[in-house]
Amino acid sequence: MPHVPTEVRRQQFIDAAITVIARDGVDGATTRRIADEAAAPLATLHYCFQTKENLLWAVFQSLADTVRINVEKVTGPGQATAAIATRLLAEAVRWGIDNPAATRAQIEILLWAERNDRAFAVRVYDMFIDSWKGYLAGARTPLPDEELETVTRMIVAMLDGLSLQLFTHGDTERALREAATAEAMLTAYLRRRRR
Template sequence: MAHVEASVRRPQLVAAARSVLARDGVAKTSLRAVAAEAGVPLGTMQYVFPSKELLLRAVIEDVVGEIAQVIKASAETGGGLEHAIRQGLTAFWAKLVSGHQGLQLMQYELTIYSLRTAGHESLARWQYERYASIIAEWCQEAAHNAGETCAVPFGRLARVMLAGCDGLILQHVCDPNESRSREDLDSLIQMLTSLAGVRPAAAAAEA
């Protein structure tokens, strides 16, 4: 087999690990299983990722990066905060939740794994800080572009949005009822826009 640099092999192995994790779960994922999925010798796998813990850390970082990118790319920030919330969450659900139960289940498993594995607890915290930071940024940008104010700090709005989405996603994974989940998502969006209490900046200054 021709030599392939570790920097090139790494994303291939992470992709293979994601396939195994989505199919078999964290407990049944081993370096040997991932090597077989990627079609490489176990020695190659162990050279790039000497332990399962290092592999799972790379997978968590990869999943977080993908989801963060979709969240950031999905939000339209030119139509005001309420539009950004509605459009962003609707697009996120369509792209990464509906029909993607394996991805969402894998994400939950990896979060729990991080919290239960000594020395990896910070990964779970980083994961949610990353999501919340991106959500807060596009909410703030949308409000700023439209000359609006938000009734609560953008960081709090982002954390509540994230918590609400997590709950709906978990219910959807347990019972993937598309029509019910979309109705529930609409209700969450209404709650979030009410919490945001969007007002024109000029009106807020006069009040």
């Protein structure tokens, strides 16, 4: 069997974990199932990540990086706050539609962490809040800190709800319509507060 570089193997385990978590949930995603999905030895998974929690964190970071790269393509500094906010939401919804297993894995990990490891859950959620707050802070006229926090959390809450509805109903067109409504609501709020 040829040697697989550690970074390549780590990504294989992350990809396998996403598949297994989306299918079986976090509790059902044993390290053995993940190693089997990756067609790799269980001992190698433990060598790469030591614990299942470390693997879950790596999965979440990998997914967050992927979303971040997609979002950075459509947002940039110097735009209006409403334009950045609506593009964040629209791009994240589109990414969720295009990557259902990854989105489901994110939700599964977050819900598992909320039940089993509050500190992990807070760390995961704060990673998204801080990242998205950073995009909004780059607006042409940035929001005051307290309002920036609130608007960011509302965007994430809208995305969470839209993602859950998409999984429940499986209706992509409805998800896009509801995302457009959420974007209009954000735009109206942010324009109103400017006056």
